[in-house]
Amino acid sequence: MPIALFALTLSAFAIGTTEFVTVGLVPTISSDLNISVPSTGLLVTMYALGVAIGAPILTALTSKYNKKYILICAMVVFSLGHVVAALAPNFTTLLIARIVTGLTHGLFFSLGATIATSLVSKEKEASAIAVMFGGLTVAMVTGVPLGTFIGQNFGWRETFMLISILGSVAFIGMAFLIPKEVRTTTPAKFFQQLKILGNPRLLIAYLITIFGFGGAFIAFTFLVPILQDITKFSPSIISIILLVFGLSTVVGNFIGGKLADVFGVNKVLFGAYFCLSMVLLSFNFFVQNQYITIVILILWGIFAFGSSPALQANVVKLAKINEPHAVDVASGFNISAFNVGISLFSFLGGAIVTNMGLVQTILFSSGVVFSSLFLIWIGYMINNKVVLSQTN
Secondary structure (H helix, E strand, O other), rough: OOOOHHHHHHHOOOOHHHHHHHHHHHHOOOOOOOOOOOHHHHHHHHHHHHHHHHHHHHHOOOOOHHHHHHHHHHHHHHHHHHHHHHOOOOHHHHHHHHHHHHHHHHHHHHHHHHHHOOOOOHHHHHHHHHHHHHHHHHHHHHHHHHHHHHHHOOOOHHHHHHHHHHHHHHHHHHHHOOOOOOOOOOOHHHHHHHHHHHHHHHHHHHHHHHHHHHHHHHOOOOHHHHHHHHOOOOHHHHHHHHHHHHHHHHHOOOOOHHHHHHHHHHHHHHHHHHHHHHHHHHHHHHOHHHHHHHHHHHHHHHHHHHHHHHHHHHHHHHHHOOOOHHHHHHHHHHHHHHHHHHHHHHHHHHHHEEEOOOOOHHHHHHHHHHHHHHHHHHHHHHHHHHHHHHHO
């Protein structure tokens, strides 16, 4: 793989740390700022909303500019935003800082995915995206457990300051390793790019991302409170469990990318989300058993993040065929879909916690993920129909 891919991976690592570390800091921030756990969950929801807005809109607005420099600028703002978060005097300021950094996250991944595929041959596109997304999953292994440990023992502000430093290292790495010019298509006009939402094949692909990947966040947003209050793990053990969970996401990410290249994205997505829904259903029944819970979390990480490269590769492939002048924006809409799902279902999770309790979030997650199987089937039928009509 080209070394430029690993520059993208480095940036993805910093972004992945901040995206998921907040889940581990929910109880700490809630206690320090004297706000409820569901309200603290808005830090996850609003960050995801920032990503959802930033991915397609900022990508379309910056499509005429040099992609390397746009990525660097995004990471500079990302780093400064975390300084503001670390120094935030109140919850409102912290929430605004999370939204701003979410905007840069969306822009980075929408451009990064298309740059990653442009650096390799067609048959290696899913693997290239898996390498970039590997930064997210490696962050789950090291960044998130470390950030959670620092937050629980030294303070959540120190965690955000550490992420700012990671972001600074990342944009320096991109400045040296990413080539100035990369192979991309000529962008269409702004409103022409946004018309891709009218393409049914891409729209179905985005819905699969929202329900399949996002559905698990009904429970995942409140995973640490579940492990503390229901499974009765101590905070120190939870940090280790998050490390193990992170390792499983790395395994799932790279296996998912390889399998998507070999068997195709539809088979990988159907298998991953069927298994994930069953794993979550099992968690609902065994949440009080510490040993079984650890096994379930390992499987959760493998199946949930094994789908990520396939989801993104699917959209990039469909866009190159159906919307060749708006591939970056199509990619951006899928990054948006990831985070619309996270935002929507983490918000739903907060409502479920408030009205029904923590455990019920697990069963709802299982049901939503299972519903994505129907969308995968629809997408498969639509794409096959198009191929057959073109053949005839």
